[in-house]
Amino acid sequence: MNLNTQFWGEVFSTGVKNIWLFAKAEVKVIGIVILLLFLGFWGIGYEPGYAIVFAIGISLLDLIPVVGAGIAFIPWVIIEWIFGDPSQGWLLLFLYIGVEIIEQLIEPFFLGKDLELPFWLPAVIMILCAVIFNVLGIVVASVLIPFIAAYRQVRNKYRRKGQLNNYYD
Structure with a gap:
């Protein structure tokens, strides 16, 4: 087997393994959310029993690309403003915005750490894929990121062994 076939075979097998690492990183993010x-x-002010049920339910909704947790929070906030307690609506809105900001900051960190990528690269890939492919871009990025990480990992391995030429740089 020549070096080229061996290299790309390792990239593919490492990429498949990295998909599991990607999923593991996402589970960490969901746990924090x-x-x-x-x-x-x-x-x-919600009772702990309700708070945990709401938290788990909204975190599961957060897995839906693009709409995510907003599918629950936005109507809830509007209903609170109109029919309920407006101050409660504002608190829910601030909670939603705060958690979304924190999630967007920690997700690239965990992906970068687990997949041995610079922390900014997963964020850039996700944004580019979302711009190019719209909603489908989130799915494309979820596959692309592990394989880009695999390419970098295998390239570095071969470079350390001195077997890599400039073709793969």
């Missing part, structure tokens, strides 16, 4: 939402709902 659940914790933040739970603490936020509890701090707003």
Whole structure:
């Protein structure tokens, strides 16, 4: 087997393994989101039982590309403003915005750490894929990021062994 075939075979097998690492990083992010939402709902004044149910439910909705947690929070905030307690609506809105900002900041960190990528690269790839492919871009990025990481990992391995020519740089 020549070096070219061996190199790309390793990139593919490492990429498949990295998809699992990508999923593991996403589970970590979801766990943090659940914790933040739970603490936020509890701090707003919901009973702990309701707070954990709301946190888990909204975190699962957060897995839906593009709309995410907003599918629950936005109507809830509007209903609170119109028919309920406006101050409660504002607290829910601040909780939603705060958790979304934190999630967008920590997600590239975990992806970069687990996949051995610079922290900014997953964010750039996700944004580019979303711009190019719209909603489907999130799915494309979820596959592309692990394979870009695999390419970099295998390239570095071969470079350390001195087997890599400039073709792969």
